[in-house]
Amino acid sequence: MEKPYIKELQAIEKKRRELLSLEVGILVLLTTAVIVLSILEQKFLTLFFLGLLTALFSIYIISKEKELKRLNNTLTEEQFKNIEERIRSASLKERLSEVVVLYRVGRISVSLLTLQRKLDKILSLAFHLVKADRASIMLPNEKVGTFIIASSIGLEKEIVDAKSPKIGEGVAGWVFENKTPLILFGRVEDSRFKNFVQKTSEINSAISLPIKLKGRVMGILNLSYLKGTERAFTERDLRVLSLFARYISTAIEHTQLHLNKQLVR
DSSP states (O other): OOOHHHHHHHHHHHHHHHHHHHHHHHHHHHHHHHHHHHHTTOHHHHHHHHHHHHHHHHHHHHHHHHHHHHHHHTSOHHHHHHHHHHHHHTOHHHHHHHHHHHHHHHHHHTSSSOHHHHHHHHHHHHHHHTTOSEEEEEEEETTTTEEEEEEEESOOHHHHHSOOOBTTSHHHHHHHHHTOOEEEESSOOOTTSTTOOOOSSOEEEEEEEEEEETTEEEEEEEEEEETTSOOOOOHHHHHHHHHHHHHHHHHHHHHHHHHHHHHHO
8 A cells, every 4th residue: 555655755756857847948948048149149138038037937946845845744754854865865946056057157158258268167167066076178179189178177287287188088089089978987997998097186986078069079078076075976967067068069159150250340
């Protein structure tokens, strides 16, 4: 016989699924609106449209938060303790925080800042959102067949100043050539990675994502946790950071469009 509180948990999970679907829709709308209106240089319409979407989403979040509180109050103290950790790990506040950060990233990607400033700001937001120990954005110099570290946080000077890694080698090279993200744990001993060089400091978990623009890989986004942090990247982190990679490609494209527009004038 199904326990009474199971139905309550199922109801909570249903609300969360509804919220997640709405989040995806809002993110798509925000991205589309920002890109289109920015290209059209409709600054006031951009602010109005995004402000309206943000207000509607906030109202929805508040209403769903109240519903979840009502459902939670029906659970006994003992039952609630059993699922408290699960609820905390996927809290609505955490998700709302992610949406706010991604909104900021979207604004940065189509701003009139230089590409360097855009990359630095976006990387900083990704770094702090997942509480990483290291982060970098690598862009390919295909003329000479190497990567350059365009932006970084937490990397030792010797890594930044080291000889540029070749395209096709190491983890970044594999991600670049296969156009596929990777999550790695502990010491890397994988024959897939050509001429892989172990880092001087041990890494507990790392994630590398391709930055793709119209099917072409324009760079690599890397983040890592060092040994001893007891943190590891998850599939949920992968989904969120994939949006960051998409915004980085938007920043590159928008900067190129803006420069071309200036040349035409």
